[in-house]
Amino acid sequence: MTNVLDRIGDVSASLxxxxxxxxxxxxxxFAEHRTAGIVADRLRDLGFEVHSGVGGTGVVGVLRNGSNLRNTSSLRNSSSLRNSSGATVLLRADMDALPVEEVTGLDYASTERGTDKEGNDVPIMHACGHDMHxxxxxxxxxxxxxxVDSWSGTLEVLFQPAEELGAGAQxxxxxxxxDRIPKPDVVLGQHVAPAPAGIVGLHSGAAFAAADSMLVRMFGRGGHGSRPETTIDPIVMAASAVMRLQTVVSREIAGSDIGVLTVGQFHAGTKNNIIADHAEFGLSIRTVNxxxxxxxxxxxxxxVRAEAQxxxxxxxxxLIAQESFPVLINDxxxxxxxxxxxxxxxxEHGVIDPGPVTGSEDVGILADAAGAPLVYWLLGGADPEAYLKAATAGTVEEDIASNHSPRYAPVIQPTLDNGITALTTAALEWLS
Known part of the structure; x- marks a missing residue:
């Protein structure tokens, strides 16, 4: 292990x-063509068998090294698997970015634009850290x-598209x-988070929430803004629904249950003196149970139906269902x-149990389809000194940007060192 990890500093610096x-x-x-091409080329240079275009833009590299074991019964017995002649281990990273305009001020900040799935021209940013993954x-x-002289088994490295849609893994x-690669004995992965770099967080059991996204369209009767009595105002209707929806978590589920309901977008109208015909909003729901x-x-x-009535x-x-993520269960x-x-x-102080988090992930689909256990952890990506200063001042929420923020970007080091270390360490637990 020491000989392997000693190489990380040089490899990290080169990346x-x-x-x-x-x-x-x-x-x-599902538009990660450039990223997928870079990944495939690098894996080929490293001697991996490469499968490209899987599920659209997904890339998988396979490296067979010595004897391979696929034994589900021993998989559940850690001591048996530890003494086996080598397992099949899948390490996963996601590749896609978000329609967010970056305001980090970094000299390598994104100025890219693209077309979203609705056909809109949008800014693009790695606001969730998938580039680090x-x-x-x-x-x-x-x-x-x-x-390869330090381990035995089969290593699979999977670069997944469209995690942000909850669709890439499926x-x-x-x-x-x-059918293209062996089913793994374990699926491993990580997600960078706004915790201090140097911290990793693992929670056994239900670790990430299920997510359901929905688009709601409410219909009124449009007209002149000066004569609201001749109209049915869809903005008032939809705004009332949005406010009433805020009571669902606070008044309809127990305080001991996990639930989040967020309205992330609201669209209506074209001009100040026109009452529109319809209004629409999008919401995201997070639950575990x-x-x-x-x-x-x-x-x-x-x-929604009652407010319309x-x-x-x-x-x-x-009410149109959109993205859906299952609960992520760590074995x-x-x-x-x-x-x-x-x-x-x-x-000891670098490994924490963060408890269940209300973010969502679709990596569990890869494990479920293989009948394999999953271990998915959080990787701290915030500057440790800046985080400590903010924590001392009680200003973490204001000073430490979180995922999906236009200000979010993990500090490159030591996050990259630690990310490589975590993946390598976890893989070697199974690659005897």
């Missing part, structure tokens, strides 16, 4: 320019490909992912094993 390049050239979901996994792939599975999920979704439908709408509202035994390995590298 800084690539990280800046990917950050400056982000791509939207890609480069860290490429670093781990290089480290492991150059130290697209790769549906496109015959596991299936019964809570059903209750919240039912409440959304009930409230109360306003005298002549047409029923439309208990596998999570314990990775946690122990991380403590040996990052120290």
């Amino acid at each position: 800084v320019d690539l990280y800046k390049d990917l950050h400056a050239h982000p791509e939207l979901s 890609v480069v860290a996994l490429l670093g781990a792939a290089r480290i492991l490909s150059e130290t 697209a790769m599975v549906d496109d015959g992912l596991y 299936p019964e809570v999920r059903a209750r919240v979704l039912d409440a959304v439908h009930r409230i 109360a306003s005298g709408a002549l047409r029923e509202p439309e 208990g035994a596998a999570c314990d094993r990775v946690s122990a390995a991380f403590r040996g590298v990052f120290g």
